[in-house]
Amino acid sequence: MVGTGPATGTTAGALRRLLWGRGVSALGDGMWFTIWALYLTGIVGISAGTVGIGMAVAAAFGLAAAVPLGALADRHDPRRVLVVIAVVRTAAMAGYLLVDGVWSFLVVTVAFVALANGGSAVRTALVAALVRDNRARVRELARQRVAQHVGYAAGAGLGAAVLAVDRPVGYTVAIAANAVTFAVFAVVTATVPGRRVHGPTRPVRANVRAAVGDLPYVGVTAAVALLSLCWAMLSTGLPLWISQSTRLPLVLSGIVVVISSVGIAAGQVPATRLARTPAAATRTAVCSGVALAVSCLLLASTSGGAGPVAVTVVVVAALAHLAGELGYVASSWALSLGLAREQALGAYQGLAEAATATVQIFGPALFTLAVGGHGTVGWLVVAAIFLLAASLLPTLVRRALRNRPADV
Structure with missing residues (x-):
């Protein structure tokens, strides 16, 4: 580059x-x-x-x-x-x-x-x-x-x-x-x-083929996109959990959204320092997946909970979620740009956007079924998805770097 x-x-x-x-x-x-x-x-x-x-x-x-x-x-x-x-x-x-x-x-x-x-x-x-x-x-x-x-x-x-x-x-x-x-x-x-x-x-069709046919890049994009479930986690999973499985006030869900919004405004730019290279971005993405999984486990522990202790656990889970989201977003940009073919950068970014959008389409349904339908077990399933994505990324990124096009 x-x-x-x-x-x-x-x-x-x-x-x-x-x-x-x-x-x-x-x-x-x-x-x-x-x-x-x-x-x-x-x-x-x-x-x-x-x-x-x-x-x-x-x-x-x-x-x-x-x-x-x-x-x-x-x-x-x-x-x-x-x-x-x-x-x-x-x-x-x-x-x-x-x-x-x-x-x-x-x-x-x-x-x-x-x-x-x-x-x-x-x-x-x-x-x-x-x-x-x-x-x-x-x-x-x-x-x-x-x-x-x-x-x-x-x-x-x-x-x-x-x-x-x-x-x-x-x-x-x-x-x-x-x-x-x-x-x-x-x-x-x-x-x-x-x-x-x-x-x-180059012709549009050639750039589309270059992006879609870059299987190592597709693999990285798919794994990173799974971490975008963190958005449906706040918008769908948390309100369902608080209303159905705890005795906490539903307004707590709104407070968590405020914490997230303020944290993103304050922390997203500094978080990019953790994803300056593909290798650093990979480490950050792995840590993000772990942080999001920890957030799920903390929320699962509040089943039937009420009072200051349960509220504190939810707030700590919100902070873990915020750390995971900040790292995920920064690493997703660094990887989608750093592993792409420069001459087809727009097509590669389109592929990354499409992968994330696909996850977002199914995200609310996943949380409705998992958390709304199965409670604590649902949080464990979502935590496992975050950990799976995090565990796959190092291998997938190494493979993408080995197959990196010459013009990058």
Whole structure:
């Protein structure tokens, strides 16, 4: 890989604009993810089952599109590809105001949701095109994640206000405002200097084949993606556990989310120092899997619990989860970038996004079945999954390094 010194003023300015643009679009995301279910079922009148099927169909399209969209960023200017994606998602979000039935809902949802994973891959490719050094790339992605979380939190607060009012006009204003945030992101991205990923471009199909056919990379990506179960652990597993298997107040689940959000904002950038090379990232990912498994075991120990002792155990489990999540995210960036073919970087990032998205699709169901259905045993099963992923990674990364393409 070709490294560079400190970012130039032009590059630093471009990265700052991307950072602010990401924060603004995340504000819209947080608002939308808070209100979409009630808007579609309560205001538009689509059944919950139909909404679920539509989201699943859109997610399937997103999985199929992630690698080709990333490959487009390799073939063309990633900035232009990202602007087009943002414009389409702007139109799709505005289109929710016109949804009046199942088919219009499906068209708009596919256009909006299916481009999310590919958009993340293209954004990573754009950062990689602006910053040549992998360490600096990972650090910049961490800064963007912090901006994303701040935006999500602010947007969720606005969405909660919309739900409190629960009037059609409130939902209309919120959706229109969300469309504006995506438009702002498109405009901001358009001001970033156009850059191409280093090296001669190749046909999109060739880059897709390069990424999908790199089996050692696929193996690493799959193992790392299993650690992303940590997100469904907080959103699904913990609330189910507290409500069904303990005598603790359900508000404790919300407190844990706050602890996680604050910890991510404070710790994600420093955590990148633990993943500066593929070898360091592997060690960090292994430690993350262990920390997440410990968090599961601590939560399992609170079965039937109540009072200060059980609350303390849950908080300690939340801190172990936070450490695991910070390390997982930092190591996932370092490995997905550090083991990829530079000429097909976008396609490789699309593959990594698709793997993570696949786990996220099944994550809530896993926790519902394991923790909601089997209690303590469910936590042991999830802990075993985290430990399995951690134990496989060293061998998989060594194999990927041995098979590393010559142009990396």
